[in-house]
Amino acid sequence: MNDPNGFVYYNGQYHMFYQYYPYQPVWGPMHWGHAVSHDLMEWKYLPVALAPDQGYDRDGCFSGSAIEQDGKLYLMYTGHLVTGPDKDHDYTQNQNIAVSKDGIHFEKLDCNPVLGPEQIPAGVSQRDFRDPKVFVRDGIYYVVLGSNDGQGKGLILLYRSIDLVEWDFVGEIARSDGEMGDNWECPDLFELEGRDVLILSPQRMPAQGDDYQNLHSTAYMIGRLDTELGRFHYDHYEQVDCGFDFYAPQTALDAKGRRIVIGWMETWETEIPTQLGHYWAGAMTLPREIVLQGDKLLFKPLEETKSYRHNGYEASNIRLEGIQDMEVHGDCYELEVTFRAEEAKEFGLKLRVHDEEATVLSYRPTDGLLRFNRDHSGIGLGGERRTKVELKEGLLKLRIFVDRSSVEVFIQDGEKVMTGRIYPGSQSQGIQAYAQGNCSVVSFKKWDIRT
Numbered sequence: 292m293n294d295p296n297g298f299v300y301y302n303g304q305y306h307m308f309y310q311y312y313p314y315q316p317v318w319g320p321m322h323w324g325h326a327v328s329h330d331l332m333e334w335k336y337l338p339v340a341l342a343p344d345q346g347y348d349r350d351g352c353f354s355g356s357a358i359e360q361d362g363k364l365y366l367m368y369t370g371h372l373v374t375g376p377d378k379d380h381d382y383t384q385n386q387n388i389a390v391s392k393d394g395i396h397f398e399k400l401d402c403n404p405v406l407g408p409e410q411i412p413a414g415v416s417q418r419d420f421r422d423p424k425v426f427v428r429d430g431i432y433y434v435v436l437g438s439n440d441g442q443g444k445g446l447i448l449l450y451r452s453i454d455l456v457e458w459d460f461v462g463e464i465a466r467s468d469g470e471m472g473d474n475w476e477c478p479d480l481f482e483l484e485g486r487d488v489l490i491l492s493p494q495r496m497p498a499q500g501d502d503y504q505n506l507h508s509t510a511y512m513i514g515r516l517d518t519e520l521g522r523f524h525y526d527h528y529e530q531v532d533c534g535f536d537f538y539a540p541q542t543a544l545d546a547k548g549r550r551i552v553i554g555w556m557e558t559w560e561t562e563i564p565t566q567l568g569h570y571w572a573g574a575m576t577l578p579r580e581i582v583l584q585g586d587k588l589l590f591k592p593l594e595e596t597k598s599y600r601h602n603g604y605e606a607s608n609i610r611l612e613g614i615q616d617m618e619v620h621g622d623c624y625e626l627e628v629t630f631r632a633e634e635a636k637e638f639g640l641k642l643r644v645h646d647e648e649a650t651v652l653s654y655r656p657t658d659g660l661l662r663f664n665r666d667h668s669g670i671g672l673g674g675e676r677r678t679k680v681e682l683k684e685g686l687l688k689l690r691i692f693v694d695r696s697s698v699e700v701f702i703q704d705g706e707k708v709m710t711g712r713i714y715p716g717s718q719s720q721g722i723q724a725y726a727q728g729n730c731s732v733v734s735f736k737k738w739d740i741r742t
Contacts, residue, residue, distance in 0.1 A: 292573035294422075294477060294539035295553045296323055297340075297357035300546055301364050301394050305331050307553065308340055308366070309575070310354060316565070316572040321351040323368065325395075330595045331551070331578040340389075340397050341368060347385055347404050348372075354422040354477060355386075356541065358432075358455075364391045365455060367434065369421040370404060383408050384420045386436070388455055406434075406450065406458050415448065415463070416441045422477045424541070425455070428518060435464070435478040437491065445475030445493050449521050462521015465489065471510070471528070472496035477539040480516060480523075483550055484583045487516045489523055490531060490552070492539050494559075501660065501677040502530050507538055507559050511588055529587065533678035534663055534700070534709035537576060550581045552590070556697055556710060564671040564714050565696070576710055577692055577699055589705035592690060600625060600738035609732040611638065611724055619737050620720040626691040627736040628724075632656050632682055635730035642693055643668065643713060644721030650698060650713050654680065654687055661687075661702060661709070669715035678707050686733065694740065 297308035304327045311324035323341035326334040341352040348370030355368030366389045375381025386406035389397040411420055416439045425434045432452045439445045444467040450458040467475070472493030479490040489512045496508045503510075509532060514525030531540060532554065540554035556574045557563060563572045577596070582589040604619050612635075622643065630638055632654075639653035639662075651664040661680045666673040680687065680702055690701040700709040724732055 292324060293318070293555050293557065294354045295541045295555060295575055296354050296368070297366050298541045298543040298553060299357040299359070299364070300543055301357070301359055304329060304394070305543070305545070306357065306364070306394060307334070307575070308357070311339070313339060316570050321353055321371070323352055323366070327394075330598070331593055332595050332599055337395055340395075341366065343371075345370070345399060345403070348387060350382070353384065354539065356424045358425045358427070360455065362392075364394045365389070366391075366397060367423045367425050367455070369423065371421075382418055384418065386423050386434070386458075400456070402456060405456050410450075410458065410460060411438075412448070412460055412463070414440060415446065416474075419474055424477075424479045426480060431518075433461070433518065434458070435480050435489075437474070437476045437478050439474040440466070443473045444469060445472045445491075447475055447478045447489070447491065447523070449518075451518070461518065464516065464521055464523040465512070465525070467493065470497055470499065472508070477541065479540065479542050481542055481544070481550060483581065486513050486583060487523065488513055488581075488588070489525070490540060490542065501679070502533070504676055505535065505558050506561065509537055509540060509554070513583075513586055513588070526586075531590070532708050532710050534676050535665070535672075535674065535711035536697075537710045542581065551578050551593070552581055553578050554710070556712060562672055574697065574712075579708070582705065587706070590701070590708045591705040592692070592701060596625065596692075599741045601741045602739040604737045606735045607733065609724070609735065611635075611726040611730050611732055612728065614641075614723055614725040617722045617724055617735060617737070619722055621693070621722075621737075621739055622717075622720050623694050623740045623742060625738045625740055626689070626693075626722075627734065628689045628691070629733040630654070630687045630689075631731045631733050632685050632687065633728075633730045635726045635728035637728075638726040638730045639724070640689070640691075641721075641723040641725060642691070642698065643715040643719040644723055645716060645719035648715045648719040649723075650715070652689065652691070652700060656682065661707070663698075663700065663709045663711055665711055665713050668713035669719065671712065671714040676709060676711070678702075678709065680707060692740070
């Protein structure tokens with residue numbers, strides 16, 4: 292499985308569709324898998340919603356989105372067609388609609404494709420034209436699509452419609468400044484507290500200091516969408532997740548008015564160890580609520596996660612110098628830890644510990660960088676990701692979710708998030724705190740996650 296698709300709240304349930312190849316743990320002709328949930332934590336799998344079975348999507352039903360109209364659920368997705376011997380370069384893409392009365396069984400429209408290559412404007416790639424995210428504004432349907440200019444700069448296109456079938460080009464709303472990758476995928480545009488937010492996934496974006504260290508990245512911009520001129524006005528962009536494995540996120544608005552985002556917890560074109568012998572590949576992140584704070588977005592775990600806590604453990608005011616075993620262990624748990632830096636040169640946590648294996652989260656006050664290191668996390672890729680974090684009155688607050696082969700770190704109440712896949716041995720379940728120099732653990736709380 293890869294990209295989340297069609298994330299929507301419909302008929303009292305959360306629906307998550309996703310890119311999926313049902314037959315092997317490899318990327319193949321894409322289908323849309325489907326799962327539903329009442330609380331975004333416990334999911335039930337439903338039958339495959341879309342399969343590549345038409346002339347316009349025979350080589351894959353690529354990413355897309357969902358929207359409700361007159362009680363029916365509509366999926367808008369990209370049809371992928373290979374047109375020559377080189378499947379990586381010889382292809383075209385188009386946009387299609389499928390509709391359902393029950394949210395489970397979908398029928399593709401007879402008039403598909405509703406948006407074809409002939410509607411791509413001049414100066415834009417004639418093959419990369421994908422990942423529609425549809426939304427409504429002032430009673431009109433709009434869709435944003437990812438593409439590039441064929442010259443190394445990613446861009447986003449905007450179209451409008453009154454019926455989801457006939458579409459008109461509005462404009463190119465945003466384009467890479469030359470430092471944001473050569474192709475933009477999986478755009479998502481939504482309103483949050485009167486501001487417009489654009490999330491996108493740039494491919495092959497050059498690193499900027501400690502940011503954007505992955506081959507493919509995610510970024511967001513806060514600004515204003517001009518639906519008349521087809522322009523998105525913004526001042527700057529920020530990284531969505533500062534870890535190893537977060538891509539192609541999609542958002543949904545739920546019945547509580549929350550804007551929730553889920554990302555694919557992998558990175559394209561990197562090793563996935565579970566493909567070799569475990570026979571599965573890919574996962575989604577925990578759902579995260581997006582909160583606007585000034586000109587930044589916070590990403591917070593959902594309140595629903597607390598209902599899955601059990602076997603709680605708590606300790607406080609622990610003096611720390613050197614390594615201390617925290618006397619709890621596990622491979623599926625939640626931590627809330629607050630450090631007071633004091634005189635320490637470095638302090639942090641070691642997770643999934645056994646013998647030489649450990650995943651290390653560390654902070655150095657001298658450079659203000661939080662580090663996520665998986666060089667000794669087991670099989671799979673190693674490496675380190677760093678992000679700038681400011682202490683608050685000398686305190687560092689971490690909320691961490693560890694789930695078998697994943698670590699998601701929420702820093703300073705969601706100011707930053709770092710996500711990574713790890714593959715340690717089954718015995719690696721220890722949890723340690725450590726410091727070089729004196730510091731203290733103000734509070735340490737641990738819960739197992741009920742499964």
